[in-house]
Amino acid sequence: MFVEAIEKVDQFTRPIHFILRYYTGSDIIPGTATLFFVNENGYAVTCRHVAKQILYANSIYENYIKFNGELRRFERDPGLNTQRKLLEAKYKINAETPIRILFNFVKCVSNHKSLTVHLHPSQDLAIIRFHDFESVQYQGFAHFLKDTRMVKQGKYLCRLGYPFPEFTNYRYNKENNDIEWIKEGRIHTPKFPIDGIVTRHIGDNNEITGIEMSTPGLRGQSGGPLFDTKGIIYGMQSSTRHLHLGFDQINREVTTEGHRKRVSNYPFLNVGQCVHVDVIKQFLREKNVSFYEADPAGSF
Template sequence: MFADACDKAAKFTRPLIISTRHMDGKVDATCGAFVILNKEGWIMTAGHMFDSFVKFQGDQNKIKEVEGLNSSRGPGTGHMPGMIRTDPDWLTNHSFWWAWDGVRLVEAFVDRQIDICVGRLEPFDSKWITEYPVFRDPNSLRPGTSVCRLGFPFANVESEFDESVKSFRIKKGVLPLPLFPNDGMHTRNVLKGRSKEGNYEMLYVETTTPGLRGQSGGPIFDTKGRIYAMQVQTAHMPLGFQPTAEYEGKRVVENQFINVGLGIHTKTIQTILKDRNIKFQVEGEKSGYRIS
């Protein structure tokens, strides 16, 4: 049912790999997804993909402060009595990999409350993408509609830090990342009020299936491949069942939950894109692009 739609969505859905290095030298890598919106290289992804960068910026300030305080107390290694120790979990290096080497994100707008980011890739060649997304008419979304989600879960993403050039390198064998779709049904719309940043309506599409790690920022689309929403969160809904089970000779209560997905409604996405004069395609428009 979604084979053709997945073919379409795969053409404009790309992986976002985030690499971080800690004070103790540990390197971590995580993955999400982003959608390329138009020939100018504008993209959208989940706002929480930038949480580690916010931490990195905060940790850099802490490191500079500690180094300044320690240096004012005289020469030392940081382990002498009276010296302030750094936290091994502080981030010393951070990197975004936007599906191509040497590409960065500029003109970024992040609304963390809604959980969305839009920005422009630079440099960007429109020939990299053979088909761009079409958004569904926001007034046509109905509960009961079959939808599909696409991203990069279950991938073993690993990076290493090259000290000689002070940069990250994705380990051999990681790329290309395999796309993974999972389908479900639009159950209901969830309205969470309005965001403080931009005063946008925080409207979400709830689905019967959860989003998986690696699918954040990826598209939720209908059987024709039209953008229905963007995956940002998985919610855990209590079912009210509390069966008991025995573990190691003890009786324990197991609360039962259903995991559902939440994606930013195309109505909210389109409002943000129009406010920022970002071109995008909408179903039924012969012109191909709409811009406010």
């Protein structure tokens, strides 16, 4: 059903690889996100929550460097632990705080000099522009649905993204006490499509801003396109909503593998939440970014 559409959309959809290190250890946590290009000039869209990680990566590390610099002054102080706690409070650092985030745009453009990021003021949407690159490494670009009245309940659509971080081209550098990208290891992460039907429209201030899908969006698919069987873009995967079904089973006796057990279960329905195509197109217009539209009845 979506074979040709996935092949088409895959040409301009790309992964963003992240590696994170938390304050309490040297373990490296890999992660992924997705973006897709909207024109031939290096403009792409992704989620606001993804773009914020990119924007704040440097400031997070700078905050840790300042904290570490102050802490070194007390290395031989008998009150080191007390000073550490005071500085942790000052710099808002705890066990769950990332102190280093590195990101890598995979097969987007070659040797770009800088980025411009525009965050949508209210929706989970951002525009990324690559500046001064040598060449593009994607083919084609998104064509957005022209007549958005076609976004109806029951419409069968697909999402594409990179939810499973299988890349291994990174390491912890003991000498520098830092994490880094390396040339060895696996550099790719496989794409993963997931289908579903439109269940509901999501509103904000009496305006339709989102599309709810019957299947969840997976971690790492954030920023990936929502499209039909022709590859026309209907929206962008943003998050997953967890709807309590009310079929709770509390301390119920069941028999499993020949043994009686008491179990409790609180089931939820996990549904996908996508940014509506109209929101994406309007934001692109506001930022004077050119984009393309298509009609499912026609061709492009």
